Amino acid sequence: MTSVAQTQASDQIPQGRQIPDRLRTPMQRALASWETLLLVVFALVFCINSFASPYFLDPWNLSDATFNFTEKAMIAFAMALLIISGEIDLSVASIIALASTAMGLAVQMGADTPALVGIGLLTGLLCGAVNGALITGLGLPSIVVTIGTMSLFRGISYIVLGDKAFTGYPDSFSWFGQGYVWWVFSFELVLFCLLAVAFGILLHATAFGRSVYAIGNNDVAALFSGIRVPRIKFGLFLLTGLMSGLAAVCLTSRLGATRPSIASGMELEVVTMVVLGGVNILGGSGSIAGVVIAALVMGLVTFGFGLLNVPGIVMSIFIGILLIAVIALPRLARRFFPRRAAS
Template identity: 65%
Template sequence: MSKMMTSEAIKNEPAPAGFFQRLLCWEGFLLAVTLAVFVVNALASPYFLNIWNLSDATFNFTEKAIIVLPMAMLIIAREIDLSVASTIALSSTVMGFCAAAGVDTPLLVCVGLGVGLLCGLFNGILVTRFNLSSIVITIGTMSLYRGITYILLGDQALNSYPDSFAWLGQGYVFGALSFEFALFIVLAAVFAFVLHRTNFGRRTYAIGNNPTGAWYSGINVKRHNLILFALVGLMSGLASVLLTSRLGSTRPTIAMGWELAVVTMA
């Protein structure tokens, strides 16, 4: 009897995914599209695969990709933050005024990170402490942070940044490897490890699967989500530092429309 049950269980086990089944999954589709883009562009232009051209292309997405890392975890936990672009603008504005007052590069970086962290914590507190919808709250703070930026700047631009500040967004650490992209690679490895190899990552998946069940399992859902919102704000502040450094100036329209791009990437 036990042998019959064992053989029946083996029959009912799903067959291992083949090559074509993996290719048809979402990740396989994205990989195929990416390879197709590379092939078409390489055939269209002999300069496309030039290492410096590829390196320069990374500047178009690195700041957004840094925000995507914690945003993906926040979305897994059934929350969202639509105020990231406005957080970048507010962080950049505060850095601009500090630079105009003579603040040096290390402190400017701390200011950018600090403002982003505070914005993320403010979002998280409103969502977790008052049980409000994250999409409603962050749409509100999206307008709030951008509005403060317009009040402080008007139509002017701030560009009194020290020369050393420009290296963060324009410098290279080794050959054609930019500092921005190197930093993204390190952060991607860290977030991948946290999500897939730590209790924090497992709690994130548990909350996303069933927040009520996670709560009754002993997970402090509100505190966990507050940390995720803070991480999104902190990475938005870091993106603000890199973007401001790369552009060399602060305007009230900086990072305008990045919200949808970041969520789509996530």
Template identity: 60%
Template sequence: MQRFKSLLRWESMLALVLVIEFVSFASLSPYFLDVWTLSDATFNFTERAVIALPLALLIIAGEIDISVAAIIALSSVAMGLAAAAGIQTPGLVAIGLGTGLAAGMVNGALVTLGRVPSIVATIGTMTLFRGLAYAVLGDRVLKEYPESFSVFGQGYAAGPLSIELSLLIVLAVVFGLFLHVTRWGRTIYALGANPTAAKWSGVPVDRYRFALFAVTGLCSGLAAVLLTSRLGSTRPSIAQGWELEIISMVILGGVSVWGGKGTIPGVLLAAVVLGFVNFGLGLLNVPGIVMSIIVGALLITVVAIPVIAERWWGPARRLS
């Protein structure tokens, strides 16, 4: 209960930061609060957040996946080649999702069967998947997508509510219920807190880990569908550097890098906070390097606060 209350406090802080962002950017730019401007701003985080949700579960379970952005590139290239061969929209979506799922299963097999540490395995597959994308395309750009394919990344469900944002909300509810309500969610917390105890309690640890890597790969394939649809093109450099941004969302959301702690609402709030920070600064014509410095400083602060708090107030709580 104490852990849950502390996480709620963290989410409250993120909500307060979001309110401060809105007030600050609205006072600095007259265009910020326009409903269609805010709708456009959501594209700054929806595709990344789609991956951040399952990645949060994976990190809570004590693992990590550095290859998510490279999976996007590989899935996008597979869809681009299929589109060039005349495959229509339903087939392209299936290929994108299937490629992401297969890549996630490769990561899961390396960790559970090959016993390779997840950070080592996924750094390797990050290079492999991105390298395959470059080997297949080189400097080419594929743009031969059917017109109907653009609906996923450019369409709107109702008014200014984009299909991407609608899908993110649905996924957040699904992942939130899974992690916080079901027995499987409690098991994921147990895996991150003490994997040895979980294993001796009869939990199929490797099965859970494999499934989490597979789902993360599947959602990376989904993000590839959304991003490729929005851009209308494929190139091997697509989503370059996104892995760090996605991990930043997860950590900023209160997920412990040591596993065993975190919530889906926190990750969703962090995604919105980072997305609107980048959009607001861009609206004010702040250079990209300055944005990176601000986000980096924010992330360091977020990681440092719990450690400092435990160092200063932890002993006092134990003595009282």
């Protein structure tokens, strides 16, 4: 009798069904994760670069490679939370330009290093507040608002500077973008690591992070469950603006000058970094660990191209193709492998 029941039950189970994710062991889930795939890509890029150029494995060259991604990653951490919540900010590069312009004006008036850092951070925070107020206060689409403020903030920089540049920053200010904490570990790299830990805790180990995920999956349901959706989204835009201001401090310090074209096109690289890190462009899922690995991969690829004297336009083409491929890959997987994608 038992054998007959077992036979009937087995006939009802569809053949070839994948094991649900909740029934896999932690090791199986880790091996099947997007972060593991990124680690494999990182190892491949590292090996290719080491064979492509004899200068790649020099510790100081590797340290210089970190400047290719640290400033973008600072913004990418905040952008990841924003995209997980179902929003986006395309004005981050223009916020950098405006914050750098504000610091340039201040240095012409004799401002010292602490004042310059404060002005850069405050400008970024104010720009984030403008975006947040328009989006959460008036209910406007974030992509439309931030495209508008992208032109607005950059346009103000061009009006102030024209074809000129602000220089003459204090020597102490250059430490933020050029200084080293210990041996080959620059201040920017140490700051990148600290921010990665802080944002990882914020997203994955706090009620705020759980609220961000809930909003990204269904903001209406999150609102009815007691989550203050507008307030959290406004805070995320503030955080993104603040990180853009911090990136402006580091980038201006590293370059030693302010031009209206500073950080031009960086918003594309930031979004690519976030999406490559496994954050769903439609919101609701993603991790800081993935963004960290994606930042390392993009930094190594950019540095490898630089060692091989690849033109900058080729790098831009590569980043554009990478963004399209990462967005299209899950859709192609669902179309051609629906059973595995569903599992």
